[in-house]
Amino acid sequence: xxxxxxxxxxxxxxxxxxxxxxxxxxxxxxxxxxxxxxxxxxxxxxxxxxxxxxxxxxxxxxxxxxxxxxxxxxxxxxxxxxxxxxxxxxxxxxxxxxxxxxxxxxxxxxxxxxxxxxxxxxxxxxxxxxxxxxxxxxxxxxxxxxxxxxxxxxxxxxxxxxxxxxxxxxxxxxxxxxxxxxxxxxxxxxxxxxxxxxxxxxxxxxxxxxxxxxxxxxxxxxxxxxxxxxxxxxxxxxxxxxxxxxxxxxxxxxxxxxxxxxxxxxxxxxxxxxxxxxxxxxxxxxxxxxxxxxxx
Amino acid sequence: xxxxxxxxxxxxxxxxxxxxxxxxxxxxxxxxxxxxxxxxxxxxxxxxxxxxxxxxxxxxxxxxxxxxxxxxxxxxxxxxxxxxxxxxxxxxxxxxxxxxxxxxxxxxxxxxxxxxxxxxxxxxxxxxxxxxxxxxxxxxxxxxxxxxxxxxxxxxxxxxxxxxxxxxxxxxxxxxxxxxxxxxxxxxxxxxxxxxxxxxxxxxxxxxxxxxxxxxxxxxxxxxxxxxxxxxxxxxxxxxxxxxxxxxxxxxxxxxxxxxxxxxxxxxxxx
Numbered sequence: 001x002x003x004x005x006x007x008x009x010x011x012x013x014x015x016x017x018x019x020x021x022x023x024x025x026x027x028x029x030x031x032x033x034x035x036x037x038x039x040x041x042x043x044x045x046x047x048x049x050x051x052x053x054x055x056x057x058x059x060x061x062x063x064x065x066x067x068x069x070x071x072x073x074x075x076x077x078x079x080x081x082x083x084x085x086x087x088x089x090x091x092x093x094x095x096x097x098x099x100x101x102x103x104x105x106x107x108x109x110x111x112x113x114x115x116x117x118x119x120x121x122x123x124x125x126x127x128x129x130x131x132x133x134x135x136x137x138x139x140x141x142x143x144x145x146x147x148x149x150x151x152x153x154x155x156x157x158x159x160x161x162x163x164x165x166x167x168x169x170x171x172x173x174x175x176x177x178x179x180x181x182x183x184x185x186x187x188x189x190x191x192x193x194x195x196x197x198x199x200x201x202x203x204x205x206x207x208x209x210x211x212x213x214x215x216x217x218x219x220x221x222x223x224x225x226x227x228x229x230x231x232x233x234x235x236x237x238x239x240x241x242x243x244x245x246x247x248x249x250x251x252x253x254x255x256x257x258x259x260x261x262x263x264x265x266x267x268x269x270x271x272x273x274x275x276x277x278x279x280x281x282x283x284x285x286x287x288x289x290x291x292x293x294x295x296x
Numbered sequence: 297x298x299x300x301x302x303x304x305x306x307x308x309x310x311x312x313x314x315x316x317x318x319x320x321x322x323x324x325x326x327x328x329x330x331x332x333x334x335x336x337x338x339x340x341x342x343x344x345x346x347x348x349x350x351x352x353x354x355x356x357x358x359x360x361x362x363x364x365x366x367x368x369x370x371x372x373x374x375x376x377x378x379x380x381x382x383x384x385x386x387x388x389x390x391x392x393x394x395x396x397x398x399x400x401x402x403x404x405x406x407x408x409x410x411x412x413x414x415x416x417x418x419x420x421x422x423x424x425x426x427x428x429x430x431x432x433x434x435x436x437x438x439x440x441x442x443x444x445x446x447x448x449x450x451x452x453x454x455x456x457x458x459x460x461x462x463x464x465x466x467x468x469x470x471x472x473x474x475x476x477x478x479x480x481x482x483x484x485x486x487x488x489x490x491x492x493x494x495x496x497x498x499x500x501x502x503x504x505x506x507x508x509x510x511x512x513x514x515x516x517x518x519x520x521x522x523x524x525x526x527x528x529x530x531x532x533x534x535x536x537x538x539x540x541x542x543x544x545x546x547x548x549x550x551x552x553x554x555x556x557x558x559x560x561x562x563x564x565x566x567x
Binding site: 195196198199200201202203204213214217218220294 | 365367385387390391393395397399401410411414457
């Protein structure tokens with residue numbers, strides 16, 4: 001089920017010219033480097049970017065080559081290790097049947113919906129707990145307990161309550177996405193520089209104006225880090241949801257392929273999950289850079 | 297520098313400040329004893345006057361300033377601005393803190409904007425900000441972020457922000473304390489110019505005797521007696537002479553000796 005340790009994925013490395021120390025979140029995430037909490041690297045010179053991309057591709061290409069040789073040489077039988085062409089062929093076959101696009105789209109849709117709902121809830125709860133000591137005392141223990149429940153434990157209950165269609169899956173993903181946002185936002189709001197808050201008060205900002213003028217902008221980098229973690233969680237919970245009860249999607253493809261002994265499709269599903277996860281993460285990373293340019 | 301052409305649209309007239317028997321005691325924390333920081337402060341400040349609060353570090357100068365600003369409330373006595381009680385975060389006064397406290401994600405101009413009075417329309421606000429940046433000689437830096445400017449520039453931004461609403465009372469908490477000696481002198485001259493252009497009542501906290509002598513109409517010395525906890529006013533000195541003053545004048549030299557003596561530092565003057 002662990003989906004956050006994808007070997008070989010090109011990880012964007014922290015730039016060496018950053019002057020501020022790296023943020024906690026980039027070490028926590030294990031899901032690629034987050035630029036939050038440090039200075040933006042200088043606009044990269046074209047050559048460096050190309051070198052970075054090439055270096056990031058070295059291991060994946062090497063792994064692909066070893067895999068190919070191992071599979072083609074017959075050293076490992078193909079019911080255990082399909083060759084790359086077999087995996088591609090499996091993809092083409094699924095695409096011709098009209099299933100590949102459907103599976104990918106439904107999975108992406110579930111992730112994005114669950115992520116959006118979960119992130120919004122996490123943001124609101126995080127703001128409440130981070131800003132109000134009373135709300136913190138009321139909510140923090142309960143939310144901590146809910147967070148401690150393993151994701152799979154929700155599945156039977158959600159299936160009974162919400163059926164077997166989209167609702168339980170999106171709900172599960174939303175639960176998964178809400179907590180990273182909640183934790184980072186609440187923590188960051190609690191630690192906004194009290195000097196800045198007092199300065200805002202001294203210049204006549206009321207509670208709401210203070211929130212929008214001082215506190216929220218101050219935690220933008222943390223919010224972005226939280227969103228990035230939440231997206232990783234959303235993919236994790238997607239597979240959890242689709243493995244249990246579904247008839248479509250990449251998680252379903254995994255379990256269906258296992259049952260039918262289609263190891264080529266199994267490889268295809270895993271590779272697709274890796275590529276899609278990395279792509280959405282990279283997109284959020286782009287948004288993150290733009291936001292930090294403005295608020296960092 | 298001439299800054300007489302200021303087209304002040306928002307300035308309120310300088311306001312009087314009155315402190316009667318003001319004291320501040322912090323409650324005991326976890327089994328400790330309560331801490332008396334200030335007691336029996338009695339002071340009348342005239343509109344437009346510059347008063348320097350002088351005293352050793354940690355004697356309660358900043359605490360007293362916070363009482364006047366309404367960011368903290370005295371536990372004894374009454375405190376009024378223009379004969380009405382000081383409200384929490386009173387908007388008739390404006391503070392420039394010891395640290396610039398600029399919002400790092402906002403440009404210099406947008407930081408100054410934070411100090412504008414509510415209800416000013418956009419165009420007026422922009423004009424006022426431009427005028428203030430001109431006054432603190434930062435027009436060229438309007439579009440820069442705080443991390444891109446020097447400490448002295450940041451303190452000037454902080455000063456401009458405090459001036460933005462044309463406060464009746466301007467409260468300065470060691471605003472030049474962290475600056476190098478040369479920049480500090482330039483900033484003191486700038487403050488004299490600003491006070492001439494927009495004559496607010498100014499209360500200035502400082503531990504720098506020369507700064508107090510260069511700027512203040514009156515110097516209020518805070519000190520603690522050995523037999524009683526809590527700082528109170530130990531001496532009030534009138535400083536003669538119109539600003540800008542000759543820092544080396546005989547009168548100021550004599551006052552400096554007297555102040556240093558009161559602060560417990562041998563002045564070596566005329567020894």
